[in-house]
Amino acid sequence: MTTGPFAGQAPGKLILCGEHAVVEGHAAIAAALPRFTTVTLLERPGPTSLSSDLRDERLLPALLTVVPRSGLEIEVHSELPVGCGLGSSAALAIATLRALAAREGREASFAELYERGFLIERAFHGNPSGVDHAVSALGGLVRYRRTDSGPEITPLHIVEPLTLVVVNTGTPAFTTAQMVERVRLRGSSRELAAIGALVSEITEVLTTGGDQHRLGALLDQNHCWLQRIGVSTPELDRACAILRSAGSLGAKLAGAGGGGVAFGLCTPGSAPGVHAEATAAGLAAFTVIIR
Numbered sequence: 001m002t003t004g005p006f007a008g009q010a011p012g013k014l015i016l017c018g019e020h021a022v023v024e025g026h027a028a029i030a031a032a033l034p035r036f037t038t039v040t041l042l043e044r045p046g047p048t049s050l051s052s053d054l055r056d057e058r059l060l061p062a063l064l065t066v067v068p069r070s071g072l073e074i075e076v077h078s079e080l081p082v083g084c085g086l087g088s089s090a091a092l093a094i095a096t097l098r099a100l101a102a103r104e105g106r107e108a109s110f111a112e113l114y115e116r117g118f119l120i121e122r123a124f125h126g127n128p129s130g131v132d133h134a135v136s137a138l139g140g141l142v143r144y145r146r147t148d149s150g151p152e153i154t155p156l157h158i159v160e161p162l163t164l165v166v167v168n169t170g171t172p173a174f175t176t177a178q179m180v181e182r183v184r185l186r187g188s189s190r191e192l193a194a195i196g197a198l199v200s201e202i203t204e205v206l207t208t209g210g211d212q213h214r215l216g217a218l219l220d221q222n223h224c225w226l227q228r229i230g231v232s233t234p235e236l237d238r239a240c241a242i243l244r245s246a247g248s249l250g251a252k253l254a255g256a257g258g259g260g261v262a263f264g265l266c267t268p269g270s271a272p273g274v275h276a277e278a279t280a281a282g283l284a285a286f287t288v289i290i291r
């Protein structure tokens with residue numbers, strides 16, 4: 001009988017549009033990123049323990065919502081920085097559930113990953129919308145909306161690939177749960193509805209092969225609404241300004257805000273220059289193509 005180790009892997013994500021509004025039941029669009037978290041389970045006597053290159057004290061308590069409390073060592077390796085809006089906790093959740101299923105000699109279904117993924121995501125984020133781990137589990141580009149009768153999860157088939165330069169302004173001072181609570185206390189329904197309307201327009205542009213300049217303008221507008229609900233920062237605004245002046249067609253923060261990442265929509269030709277200018281301005285950058 002095999003005793004492992006048992007491994008699972010899952011990607012991070014980037015929210016293209018609709019963050020925060022998605023918590024209120026509007027749609028968001030997010031893409032899986034080619035950056036991964038790998039979880040390995042090793043059979044060990046004694047209480048379940050953790051060895052990880054991620055520095056986050058919430059990690060073990062969150063994992064123990066699904067992993068047995070004794071008999072395992074959990075190894076976590078991640079290419080995703082923690083708490084920067086790139087879906088590190090969601091990737092952790094899905095990778096862990098895949099490793100657990102592998103230990104049982106099976107593959108986890110999407111339904112299982114989505115339902116049980118919430119247990120880990122709630123331990124990190126309070127009451128998350130579910131978009132992050134839905135995208136991590138499904139991969140690709142996804143339109144996500146939470147309704148009273150369950151989630152609407154639609155894979156999006158886009159006509160033109162998206163070339164994005166992603167920059168990281170550093171770890172936010174506040175957690176996703178704190179940022180979501182701040183937006184709730186502010187009473188931002190009108191702004192969140194406006195973001196929801198933008199997501200509908202962006203969906204149409206993406207799926208009909210509409211003008212990338214129009215898409216860039218819509219992303220800029222999404223960033224403006226995120227500024228108005230108080231989740232952008234001077235560093236994120238500066239990052240977006242650098243991305244735009246370097247040649248991006250539009251730029252916005254991505255994720256809960258308060259710090260973390262922003263991205264610029266580029267053409268394949270402009271991306272290397274935008275990447276280089278962002279790096280020269282001191283921003284950690286990477287380029288990703290979403291298909």
Ligand code: PMV
Nearest residue numbers: 019020085128129176255256
């Ligand atoms: O945790 P982040 O930075 O990926 O943000 C998640 C997106 C929010 O809409 C702010 C929260 C949620 O649960 O959808």
